[in-house]
Amino acid sequence: MSNKDTPAAPVQREKTTGLHKGDIAPGVAKVDPIIIADGVRRTFGGLTAVDVDHIEIPRNAITALIGPNGAGKTTLFNLLTGFDKPDEGKWTFNGHALAGMGAHKVARLGQVRTFQLTKALGLLTVLENMKLGAKDQIGENIFRGMIPKLWRKQEAEIEARAEVLLKKFKLDTKSSDFAASLSGGQRKLLEMARALMSEPTLVMLDEPMAGVNPALTESLLDHILDLKEEGMTVLFVEHDMHMVRHIADWVIVMAEGKVVAEGPPDEVMKNKAVIDAYLGSHQDVDLGIVTGRIEGELNTAAIDLAAEVKEIDSTIAKRKEPRK
Ligand SMILES: Nc1ncnc2c1ncn2[C@@H]1O[C@H](COP(=O)(O)OP(=O)(O)OP(=O)(O)O)[C@@H](O)[C@H]1O
Numbered sequence: 517m518s519n520k521d522t523p524a525a526p527v528q529r530e531k532t533t534g535l536h537k538g539d540i541a542p543g544v545a546k547v548d549p550i551i552i553a554d555g556v557r558r559t560f561g562g563l564t565a566v567d568v569d570h571i572e573i574p575r576n577a578i579t580a581l582i583g584p585n586g587a588g589k590t591t592l593f594n595l596l597t598g599f600d601k602p603d604e605g606k607w608t609f610n611g612h613a614l615a616g617m618g619a620h621k622v623a624r625l626g627q628v629r630t631f632q633l634t635k636a637l638g639l640l641t642v643l644e645n646m647k648l649g650a651k652d653q654i655g656e657n658i659f660r661g662m663i664p665k666l667w668r669k670q671e672a673e674i675e676a677r678a679e680v681l682l683k684k685f686k687l688d689t690k691s692s693d694f695a696a697s698l699s700g701g702q703r704k705l706l707e708m709a710r711a712l713m714s715e716p717t718l719v720m721l722d723e724p725m726a727g728v729n730p731a732l733t734e735s736l737l738d739h740i741l742d743l744k745e746e747g748m749t750v751l752f753v754e755h756d757m758h759m760v761r762h763i764a765d766w767v768i769v770m771a772e773g774k775v776v777a778e779g780p781p782d783e784v785m786k787n788k789a790v791i792d793a794y795l796g797s798h799q800d801v802d803l804g805i806v807t808g809r810i811e812g813e814l815n816t817a818a819i820d821l822a823a824e825v826k827e828i829d830s831t832i833a834k835r836k837e838p839r840k
Contacts, residue, residue, distance in 0.1 A: 529741050533780065535574040540783065541569035542775040550575040550718055550749050551596065552682040556570065556605030558591050558773075565591040567773040573718075577834060578740065578750040579759040580781070583770035589753045592770070593720060597629045598622040624684070626717035630707040630724070638696030642687055645695050645706060646678035649713030677713060687710045701732030708739060719743055721752035725759050737763055761785060 537545045547794065549572035549799055558566040567587040573579050576637035598619035606615040609627050628649075631637075636644055655666050682688040685705045690698065695706060704724055719770050721740070728736055740763055743750050754760055760767060760781060767784040769777040784790055 529745075531780070532574075532577045532744070535577055535766055536779075540779045542778055544572070544778060546572040546574040548575045549573060551607060551609050551751075553596070553607035554605060556595060556602050558593070558600065558602045558608060558838075566595065568592065568605070568775055571768065571775055573749065573751055574766055575749050576744060576747060577765040578744050578752070578763055579766045579768060580764035581751065581753045581756070581768050581770065582757070582760055583776075587770040588773040589770055590722070591773075593629065593722060593753060595736060597627065597720060604710045623714060623716075626715075627720070628711045628714055628716040628718070629720035630711045630722055632703075632707065632722070635696075636692070638694060640695055641692050642682065642695050642698070642706060643675070643678055646682065646713055647708035647709055649780055650674045650677070673711070681709045681712055686735070699729070699732070700727035701729055702734065704728050704736055705732070709734075712743075716748065718749045718751065721750065721754075723761050724752055725754060725756045733759075757785070771788055 519570075535546055537547055551571070551573040553568060553571045555567055556568045581592070583589055593601065595602050595605075596609075596614070598614065598617050599622065601616065606613065608614060609622070609625060612625055614622055614625075614627075615801065637648075640648070640755075679688065679691075682691055685708070687702060687705060687709065688703065697701070698706060704727070708719075708721065708724070711721075724736060724740065727731065737759065740750060740752070744765075752764075764781050767778060767781050768775055769784060769787075769790055777784055777790060
């Protein structure tokens with residue numbers, strides 16, 4: 517194989533540091549926060565799902581939101597993106613007050629989240645899914661939509677953007693396939709590509725690694741790292757601690773609706789309670805070795821871990837299948 521054909525070795529990318537001000541503690545202020553939330557509470561009957569006193573999300577960094585099942589991560593995601601309303605609390609995104617604002621408006625301001633490919637979206641093609649992610653479509657506006665020249669031009673622009681993104685995410689050959697025919701990992705790539713159609717400032721990813729087989733893990737991680745390099749902010753919920761350690765610049769730990777710890781991954785993961793709850797006995801195995809991203813000996817612990825990750829992925833994938 518000539519040098520030209522040799523795939524480039526993955527480049528280890530720098531973590532962003534110096535994100536906080538003062539001593540690290542739950543709710544610590546950030547040097548340049550993109551989201552600032554205060555007193556956000558959401559109850560369901562007698563159960564308090566989210567009870568966050570203060571939280572700040574650093575701009576142009578990758579923040580992981582972790583915590584055990586039922587900690588309130590998804591509920592907080594839903595609140596921040598306007599898909600749910602809090603009992604009380606307020607927050608700003610990029611200086612805009614968002615509490616009470618609907619999901620559509622939140623997305624227009626540049627804060628988007630990925631969506632799982634539902635059964636209905638699976639019946640659309642990959643390209644049609646991408647088009648759904650575009651914002652400010654003229655066709656949605658009844659009056660402007662009556663001027664065919666305007667929407668045809670916009671349609672062409674949207675398709676061009678979709679094609680560029682599909683190529684980047686190596687889904688261009690799947691453009692006219694039904695989305696349901698994609699593998700778990702390709703679906704995750706499509707979810708991310710679709711979110712990027714609206715040229716967001718903040719991308720929120722819901723369990724980006726769930727259901728992804730090791731062959732696509734590296735590609736997904738690289739795409740997430742690319743988002744930061746392109747100037748975006750990433751906030752993601754994830755159970756895979758190895759992924760969190762590998763790509764997050766900052767980690768926020770929730771339990772029982774509250775923020776119980778936060779900090780750079782290495783520091784948070786030294787926290788005894790966090791180690792016991794999430795890392796188990798494999799905490800020193802690097803995800804990069806498991807996925808082949810970094811050269812290293814696949815020792816017994818790594819082999820065990822790869823099998824464990826696979827099993828967890830398939831459990832999560834099964835749990836997420838729509839109930840009949
Ligand atoms: N629509 C709802 N109605 C009633 N209870 C809810 C609703 N949504 C969430 N809850 C409850 O709120 C709590 C927090 O749930 P949430 O899904 O936010 O946790 P999570 O940290 O995302 O968990 P997981 O990691 O399992 O997805 C749980 O006890 C859950 O049962």
